[in-house]
Amino acid sequence: MSSTVVTGIGELVTCDGNDGPVGDRLGLRHDAAVVVQDGLVAWVGPSADAPAADRRVDVGGRAVLPGFVDSHAHLVFAGDRGDEFAARMAGTPYDGGGIGVSVAATRAASDDELRSLVAARFAEMRAQGTTTVEVKSGYGLTVEDEVRSLRIAAEFTTETTFLGAHVVPAEHAADRAAYLDLVTGRMLAAAAPHARWVDVFCEPHSAHAFTADEARAVLVAGRDAGLGLRVHGNQLGHGPGVQLAVELGAASVDHCTYLSDDDVTALADAAGTTVATLLPGVEFSTRSPYPDAAGLLRAGVDIALATDCNPGTCYSSSMPFVVALAVREMGLTPGEAVYAATAGSAKSLRRSDIGQIRVGSRADLTVLDAPSHVHLSYRAGVPIARALDLAAPSGGP
Numbered sequence: 535m536s537s538t539v540v541t542g543i544g545e546l547v548t549c550d551g552n553d554g555p556v557g558d559r560l561g562l563r564h565d566a567a568v569v570v571q572d573g574l575v576a577w578v579g580p581s582a583d584a585p586a587a588d589r590r591v592d593v594g595g596r597a598v599l600p601g602f603v604d605s606h607a608h609l610v611f612a613g614d615r616g617d618e619f620a621a622r623m624a625g626t627p628y629d630g631g632g633i634g635v636s637v638a639a640t641r642a643a644s645d646d647e648l649r650s651l652v653a654a655r656f657a658e659m660r661a662q663g664t665t666t667v668e669v670k671s672g673y674g675l676t677v678e679d680e681v682r683s684l685r686i687a688a689e690f691t692t693e694t695t696f697l698g699a700h701v702v703p704a705e706h707a708a709d710r711a712a713y714l715d716l717v718t719g720r721m722l723a724a725a726a727p728h729a730r731w732v733d734v735f736c737e738p739h740s741a742h743a744f745t746a747d748e749a750r751a752v753l754v755a756g757r758d759a760g761l762g763l764r765v766h767g768n769q770l771g772h773g774p775g776v777q778l779a780v781e782l783g784a785a786s787v788d789h790c791t792y793l794s795d796d797d798v799t800a801l802a803d804a805a806g807t808t809v810a811t812l813l814p815g816v817e818f819s820t821r822s823p824y825p826d827a828a829g830l831l832r833a834g835v836d837i838a839l840a841t842d843c844n845p846g847t848c849y850s851s852s853m854p855f856v857v858a859l860a861v862r863e864m865g866l867t868p869g870e871a872v873y874a875a876t877a878g879s880a881k882s883l884r885r886s887d888i889g890q891i892r893v894g895s896r897a898d899l900t901v902l903d904a905p906s907h908v909h910l911s912y913r914a915g916v917p918i919a920r921a922l923d924l925a926a927p928s929g930g931p
């Protein structure tokens with residue numbers, strides 16, 4: 535059993551503070567050290583009191599925080615939709631229709647091609663401080679291609695999500711009911727052994743996505759197959775996604791771009807069960823209005839931040855970018871945004887072993903080339919965050 539002591543932590547963000555305002559929950563410690571044993575945090579305390587360990591990594595006064603938890607990403611896809619983004623910036627609105635372009639490219643890709651695309655995206659995320667990623671299928675939309683997407687995702691993460699109900703694929707356009715039968719029947723049965731979660735794009739504003747009744751059928755079938763529930767909701771306009779997610783006790787409802795007062799009340803009542811996962815990279819990349827994250831916090835809603843990294847609505851893998859957007863555009867303080875991107879998103883995955891730095895948690899540590907977490911949004915766009923690689927002699931590059 536080898537142990538490592540990480541010393542010289544100028545600011546340690548534990549996300550293990552008191553209940554109360556999120557700023558307090560950050561649990562900041564200064565001049566701290568962390569002992570890591572067998573991948574878990576074994577000790578946290580003042581640097582001056584750090585016990586001896588087999589190895590010592592000194593981070594030279596830098597800030598350390600829990601690795602970002604990116605609880606919403608679509609990484610298993612091939613092809614490129616840069617032209618769609620350019621057209622959108624010239625005024626063409628997003629309606630989900632481009633998903634079919636990625637479905638065609640993904641079906642045409644070999645396993646090895648898809649695997650190396652996912653590997654590159656994971657490496658990109660880790661290099662920006664992300665240590666846990668949820669990965670959805672949803673660009674296969676046949677039994678074989680959905681299972682293949684989930685198998686490949688499972689090579690990289692345990693947080694795998696079956697999203698056969700992403701859109702109705704072109705070959706089923708004339709018969710939505712048949713596709714729903716497939717998604718809730720044979721496709722689900724084949725996918726479930728490779729997935730932890732089921733998700734659905736519930737969006738009445740897109741002809742390609744699913745109505746409330748269709749989405750309920752997908753979620754109930756997924757739950758019956760043993761999967762946890764996640765929902766894409768209220769992305770393109772006001773809609774039923776949030777209420778459906780709360781009704782079914784989903785772990786997370788994601789996007790929440792357009793929320794009514796009733797939606798906010800329902801989410802506040804569901805705190806502790808359903809997290810509102812905000813994806814500001816999507817508002818950025820689709821020129822949509824940003825939801826009022828600060829208002830959600832004031833109302834008592836549990837919030838998370840994630841990238842939604844995907845080829846259509848946000849081809850960014852950067853949690854620091856998301857944190858900066860949440861601060862600048864959604865009213866969060868730098869501390870609230872960091873908390874939502876770590877402990878908040880861990881909660882949306884119903885995980886208590888990540889998103890915090892405390893004895894017994896996973897030793898997923900991210901270091902900043904900066905003295906405090908404030909710099910993540912203060913120095914937006916500057917690559918200051920990286921996951922600490924404790925296997926490397928100095929903690930990584």
Ligand code: NIG
Binds near residue numbers: 632
């Ligand atoms: O979360 N809205 C549904 N799915 C993705 C976008 C997928 C795509 O356009 O390729 C999202 O925004």
Ligand code: FE
Binds near residue numbers: 842
């Ligand atoms: Fe998504």
